[in-house]
Amino acid sequence: MGEKKKKIVKTIKVDVDKCNGCRACEVACSAFHAAPKYSSNNPARSRIRVIREPLKDIYVPVYAGENAKAECMGRDKYVIDGKEYDECAFCRASCPSRDLFKEPDSGLPLKCDMCEGEEEPLCVKWCLVDALTYEEREEEVEEEAKPEDVEIGLESLVDQYGLEKVMDTVARLSLSKKG
Ligand code: SF4
Numbered sequence: 001m002g003e004k005k006k007k008i009v010k011t012i013k014v015d016v017d018k019c020n021g022c023r024a025c026e027v028a029c030s031a032f033h034a035a036p037k038y039s040s041n042n043p044a045r046s047r048i049r050v051i052r053e054p055l056k057d058i059y060v061p062v063y064a065g066e067n068a069k070a071e072c073m074g075r076d077k078y079v080i081d082g083k084e085y086d087e088c089a090f091c092r093a094s095c096p097s098r099d100l101f102k103e104p105d106s107g108l109p110l111k112c113d114m115c116e117g118e119e120e121p122l123c124v125k126w127c128l129v130d131a132l133t134y135e136e137r138e139e140e141v142e143e144e145a146k147p148e149d150v151e152i153g154l155e156s157l158v159d160q161y162g163l164e165k166v167m168d169t170v171a172r173l174s175l176s177k178k179g
């Protein structure tokens with residue numbers, strides 16, 4: 001058994017009833033992650049996407065989660081207010097079956113990083129109707145991720161996308177962090 005450590009768990013609560021589909025969260029996220037920071041905005045680069053059905057007044061913000069190397073075996077279908085949504089519509093993963101949550105230039109997966117280094121995530125800050133609420137709580141965990149876990153994650157990205165694409169993106173990300 002490893003030693004217990006305190007860890008801050010960050011969450012964003014989404015109130016779909018308050019979301020009006022304005023997409024300010026997408027703009028803010030993509031601008032924050034542009035290189036250099038705030039130099040451009042493009043919702044296709046955003047780590048939050050709003051699934052929209054304006055005629056039915058349905059808007060569902062979805063955050064980019066883990067990258068899935070392969071398509072999953074099963075599919076979910078959702079019916080909301082009588083409208084049936086595409087399979088995979090609300091999935092958080094970047095995966096081979098669709099373009100959502102992939103960087104348009106490189107095809108590399110996008111994942112929400114909670115706007116690392118900022119006091120409050122940008123999407124939360126720019127959601128003027130408070131559909132997004134940022135929360136932090138403390139939890140006890142067994143131990144930190146081991147360095148080999150990080151290596152395995154990198155290896156799988158290199159396998160999937162090739163070393164050059166991964167290195168390009170790492171270089172761009174480190175430039176944007178410095179900027
Ligand atoms: S928390 Fe930051 S990285 Fe995550 S979706 Fe919101 S703006 Fe993007």
Ligand code: SF4
Nearest residue numbers: 019020022023025127
């Ligand atoms: S900024 Fe808020 S209201 Fe606008 S689309 Fe995003 S979550 Fe919805």
